[in-house]
Amino acid sequence: MASILTNLFDGVAYGMLLFVLACGLAVTLGLMNFVNLAHGAFAMAGGYICAVLVNNSGWPFFAALPLAFVGSALIGIALERTLYRHLYSRSHLDQVLFSIGLVFMSVAAVDYIMGSSRVFIKLPAALEGQIDLFGVGIGRYRLMIVVICGLLTLALQLILAKTRFGSRLRAAVDDPRAASGLGINVPQVFAFTFAFGCGLAGLGGALSAEILGLDPYFPLKFMIYFLIVVTVGGSSSITGPFLASLLLGIADVAGKYYVPKVGPFVIYTVMIVILLWRPNGLFGRTAAR
């Protein structure tokens, strides 16, 4: 019984992590209709920023996390202004070629600067080990992930649904022409959203170094997972990718625990079944744009 709950908790933590990593992609792909395969590169940037600050400059881990967010967001906005915006109106194939090229460049650049071996972030002792909660082993680090990611999800949902910026963004997505006719600065809204998505990825990258491992091949290795989250969740809202991440995280952990021989396939099987049932994802719009 205890191990079922531990597994469930691990699955939730893993899912939450996937969500923070991938929700930026849901925004660019779903809301801005831009295929950005280089999303993982921003996550990697965040991870390395955090690693350098903590390991080399001696920053505390919790102070470095927001900087991972800010740093990746700044890189995101710089690239959006200089490169990405020229490709918004191009075909998806162009966007794919461009962003995959960016991935390879980021891999080579990080390999050159930081070396190819894995990087670990030194954690404060408070985050190491497990807490025993009514016989259920709860990893402290994973608990922190669940808390941070849970709060972030709530905040995102509130921003999108309740704030003026959220309604502007939704308007800009639904009909960019009408929105700009109403005086909404659409490119600015998109740029800000893009940067925010990159920042989230950076935060996710910093958080995931401990669990997924951080090396220059991060953007390539986890690209598939991000895409699965977005396709399964549907890209029209935040809730879709969130539930999809949780589902995939739990299914992955449970599959590997109970049927280790076929464990690695579970996540893909779940994806195929869901897509057969709902081709636009769990919460996708029926009319594809």
Next chain:
Amino acid sequence: MFNRRKMLLWGAASAVLPGLCASVPARAEDAVKIGLILPMTGGQASTGKQIDNAIKLYMQQKGDTVAGKKIEIILKDDAAVPDNTKRLAQELIVNDKVNFIAGFGVTPAALAAAPLATQAKIPEVVMAAGTSIITERSPYIVRTSFTLAQSSTIIGDWAVKNGIKKVATLTSDYAPGNDALTFFKQHFTAGGGEIVEEVKVPLANPDFAPFLQRMKDAKPDAMFVFVPAGQGGNFMKQYAERGLDKSGIKVIGPGDVMDDDLLNNMGDAALGAVTAHLYSAAHPSQMNKDFVAAYKKAFGNRPGFMAVSGYDGIHLIYEALKKTGGATDGDKLIEAMKGMKWESPRGPISIDPETRDIVQNIYIRKVEKVDGELYNVEFATFEAVKDSGKTKK
């Protein structure tokens, strides 16, 4: 147009002239060329860098002339992709007319070059790849690294004799992982041990959590682990996070997981892990202390077992050339290498004259803190271990 043609002419002239002017005995005959094929980029890059560094260090220390010949290294990067290895080996042999091919970060790369070594009759010195079959694929292959069977069988024997009865295994699902598992199982169960749980994790595995939970619930005395070098750190951290260290489950395995290259980054989670391997940077010989000091001084970090394999590989080439008096005939060189014995930073080693594979001591080591750094401290030695993957036949 005129200008360009003139420039071309000048270019051609300047390329040819020095050749004509230089003293008549062609330089090519005084040089021995070694084609070094290593993964310098990609996931295996640390292997390539270590070997390349070690060779540079060796040539700095011993000079670049042997038996009157100048040694010339031509380094090529195959990124551990066997197709590249084959193409590069071909180019090196045909265009550059190399006298040796050497390096080879992974087994498929070493195998891809094997038929070329046979055809060209030049020695292939394997400095990294660790599957047993490699030396059987060409009579021109010599190995100075190790085989997985060497360390996996020894840790199996050691575990049974030291009160470990029940073992759960966690190995990455690829050729070396399966090799390690098979050899360990053979020796461990033959000695009366029991495997209570066997898990193969996918090679590109993002999270060990579920597998580790399974290990924990199986309650073994120890878990046998083999994961690719880079994943060892993540593995050990999650092992400690889940409290497996406190529940008394020891980590044992072949020493690849505790590579000196990565050990320090793993943190205290790695303390107490017992592994069997050919080399530790903490090996207490004077020769090793000098080697580690020189390597650290030159490259800023600690040498791992790949570095020592590269160091011994180039040493073997030097010694073989000394023995043949500088002759570069492939058959003569291989004959010279067979049975050669020497003292390496890792301890005494030799080349098995029958299999051309390495015979070396395998040490049982435990991760301990020495002067604030993590080291594999050797505490038991199995002497002159041959590759049991072949002797079985």
